[in-house]
Amino acid sequence: MLEFYGYWISTALLSALYLASAYMYATKGQWVREALTELGYSANNLVPFMIIVKVLGPLAILSRVSVPLSDLAYAGIFFHLLLSGLAHIGVRKPVGALPAAIGLALLIASFMTQNDVPSPYVQAAVL
Template sequence: MAATYAYWIATALLSLLYLTSATMYIAKREWVRQNLAGLGYPGYLVPVLIAVKIFAVVAILSRISVPLSDLAYAGIFYHLLLALLAHLGVRKPSEAIPAVVGLVLLTVSFATQNVARATPSPYEVIAAIHPLPLN
């Protein structure tokens, strides 16, 4: 029961983080372009990121397809990792806090999804059957 609550709370907060970010990208488009340029990314990524963030949240919450949901988790993971590294790379660690929070929420959501959802993701089973060696 606790894992189900953890899944829904983490997933809701992660979704809120991503939808808030997409809304900010729409409302403050020029400011976002400037900040992305300061991190070394081109401004034409803004509309792509808006769409991808919204579609990722929809894919995870609706779970119309488990592989699509898992792909959304992977995309969010790489986006948050790149965001974290970009902020650290320009020596602005305080601006990387949302990415760290997002990574924690993503980890909890992905790790507990099979407990809370009717259709399980196959990747948790693979990890349990074939554990990584410790040495």
């Protein structure tokens, strides 16, 4: 029962983090472009793509249409959060990496406590 609640709480918080970020990207586009430019990214084409990814990733995890699609979403979110945190650390703004660190903790908790049909990778990580 603890795994059930752990999964849903961590997945809901991770999804809320991503959907709030997508909302911010959509409503404060200029500010987001400036922030991404400070990190060294060309933001003109990146922002619309990231809005789509930040909405579809949590939807793929929550819908559990297929385990491989869910695993792909977990992997994409993992690499996004890892690279986001490293980008902030790389420009010497470690406070900006805090949401990515929180997201990584939520992602790991969500992935490790999957209910329904667990990913075969969870079983391999436990062994």
